[in-house]
Amino acid sequence: MRRLAMRIATGLMLAVLPLAAAAQSEPFYVVENGQQGGPYSMDQLAAKAQSGALQQTTLVWANGMADWTQAGNVPALQGLWQATQTPPDQPPTLPETQPTTQPTNTPTTQPTGNPQLDALAEQERRDMGVPATNQLHSGAMHGPTPNSIPGGQLITTKGLTEMVQRQMPYALFDVLGGNETLPGAIPAVGASQAGSFQDQTQQQMGQFLTQLTQGKTDTPLVFYCLSVECWMSYNASLRAINLGYTNVLWYRGGIEAWKAAGFQTVPAGQMQQGQQPQQFNAE
Template structure:
């Protein structure tokens, strides 16, 4: 039997026997990404799970219906733009962050930081935005294949929010058929976030 066939047969045998060969796809694969037990602390851009325990995963159509009927709190956890190093230091830098209309942009708030000050600042800001209502629908999003909104959704579930929605398609998924708006970073979050956390 040629080696490639032998290898394929071995993988198939292990898979059928419940062996580890196909138990989990590698980290650089979009297939079967497992939910971490805690917050994700690796790079923010990368393949994410298709689920978020305790939250509902929604697509753009479902988000549009929710936005039209229930006034959810829309939280954008997309990262702040960084001035390209190739630009001259004195060159004008005026990035424009596009988001879902009505969203609150909290750059850096989707980090998997274990810092208690970070967690406290996050909890307090979201509580203020939600009016202290744990039953208000809250939607987290950023960009496709971005862990920031997944982490934020996980934090919200742990904080007791009962209607957490994760929109993994992000701004790009929304703007495929709908308008976006230019938004500025939430000034209260910018002041409340610990100074050593990237915005």
């Protein structure tokens, strides 16, 4: 699970090689139902793609790749879906009501090999001596956090910008509720609450996410708050995981890492063109 501990565990990855450098002969690891599976050969992955078990939005990783990424991003795997209805270079899109974030001031080139993002990824992944837990955090929300999350992945700024640049479909949630936010983020402060996975907050969040994703539990969901010392997005991610979502990405670095990378934020409440007003507020 060392890589699954990421960005959603792809949280600002360690500097390595570009995705295109992953050789077809390398075994791949796959996130299946929130757990890491593999290693799989190309023949095994082809069989999974034919059966529908491997989607272009499924998170995969192999030696030589900078971070976990959606399978449709990997050149070595794109041929697996040529016989399907969805072209390999056009991953399935979310409903029109789904905001896909296109942050301003993001680099026009791929972040792979970017020393600034690589160094930031190391900070976002650093071990603070806090064990991962599958229980909602009920203590102070400001403090050291684990560097992994059971059933989800840690995603770094590098991993997030890669998703943005490839225009992959996903939903981004602001669990902090401050005066500024990442462009396109959906306010979801209520999802940070402590409690239990049987409480009213959980029920309301389940209804909200079902409507937002049209019941597609493999929709990539990205949750962030302030920084690596903020538990709010960890709780929100755990709630989504316990609702059965299989591509939950915990952006551990949060808004502080985003700004440290030189990317812009927008005033809270400001929507992008075409974005529908929506937010999750637990009662």
